[in-house]
Amino acid sequence: MKPIKKPVIAGNWKMYKTIAEARDLAGAVVEGFPGVREATIILIPPFTAIQEVRRTVSGTEIAVGAQDVFWEARGAFTGEISPLQLREAGCDFVVIGHSERRQYFGETDETVRQKTLAALDHELIPIVCIGETLEERENGQTLDRIRNQLEKSLFILDESGFTRVVLAYEPIWAIGTGRNATPEQAEEVHYFIRGLIASRYGKTVADYAIILYGGSVKPDNALSLAREKDVDGFLVGGASLEAESFLGIAREALRAVRD
Ligand code: PGA
16 A cells, blocks of 8 residues: 655745745745645745745745755855755755756766765755656657666665655656646656665665656646656646745645545
8 A cells, every 4th residue: 555645845946036036935835835734845945045935934844945955064165055054044955966957067866976965964855856858758768767867876875865865756858848747657657766766675665755746747737647656746846936836736736645
């Protein structure tokens, strides 16, 4: 039987929102939060707005995350932000290996591995993104790509490290394109990921692993995706920039659990 897990709905605001706008958006999510209390809600603003969002959600169970992290705690690394600094600013989570970082900023499975280890060392929960390009999908290489990413960046962790990681399957062709994976496409990959986790860490760890789907999630496609057995929640980009659509997705994910 599938363990009952709280759906996780994380909003990646990317390079949007000034501090004032971030405060307004977080405030609107706080207002709607009682309706989605049974979901784990994570707001992931740009670095500059983390403290303000943290303040705005204080006293609620809404969590705050960052969009990236460096692997050293301190040092002469101009422009980087350390896990220690993220903890102090109020983060509980950090996204690692988002495809935009891989595509535009040279992130590799090796840097994802280093960042994941550093995040865990500082008690940040990594949300590690994996996913294939359109070309890889069309060439039938999706599952190989996923296996490769997992083996290189995550399966080096011991069990206690791995159980603290959240995974996000984000097919690159579905990010920001309005073209989401179908529920069947998402489930095929999530099921495959869970199977790989089971072979590496055992069935119990696999059953409890949290695997989010990301890529053009909206209130009107969230329910059918969330109904898939191995989809445990969402990493939302565009639709997280408005409280109404973000909370709408959370409500649909809860409906899928209740039905
Ligand atoms: P999207 O982005 O929802 O705008 O497709 C998802 C993501 O990048 O995490």
